[in-house]
Amino acid sequence: MKLHELRDNDGATKRKKRIGRGPGSGMGKTGGRGIKGQKSRSGVAIKGFEGGQMPLYQRLPKRGFNKPNRKQFAVVNLGLIQKFIDAKKLDANAAITEDALLEAGIVRRKLDGVRVLAKGDIAAKVTLEVTGASKSAVEAVEKAGGTLTITAAQAAE
Helix, strand or coil: CCHHHCCCCCCCCCCCCCCCCCHHHCCCCCCCCCCCCHHHCCCCCCCCCECCECCHHHHCCCCCCCCCCCCCEEEEEHHHHHHHHHCCCCCCCCEEEHHHHHHHCCCCCCECCEEEECCCCCCCCCEEEECEECHHHHHHHHHCCCEEEECCCCCCC
16 A cells, blocks of 8 residues: 555545535525525524424423532542552552642542542541541541541531
8 A cells, every 4th residue: 555545435524515605516596595584594593492382491390409609529439549549649648638639630620629428448547638528438437547537617418
């Protein structure tokens, strides 16, 4: 095979449809929009319009609420912390803070803080300092001989 013989597989690429480029293109003049009417004009958005009938999204009952000042935590599981300790990315002897978790790459960003959940097992005796933790996570860390301190005013759930 030579360089000039290289080509893509059949059907791998499709050419862009060029609308409004003369009658020979098959998409000239009205450009596939038909004649007259609202849809033939520009600036039209009839997404949920049902011909004057009450649209479905308005007929259905509304439920739920999004709290505007809610806190969003970066979630870390105990099993993941143990995995990072085994891989020598975290030092189990030193206090593991939110900054240490960020540096190790367990959390991408802190958001409103880091919250520890009890999924997975932890065997190492660790000292954790985080914004929040579940009751079962606190119990699991204490069972392994470590301590889990909640630093911010956020109480453990």
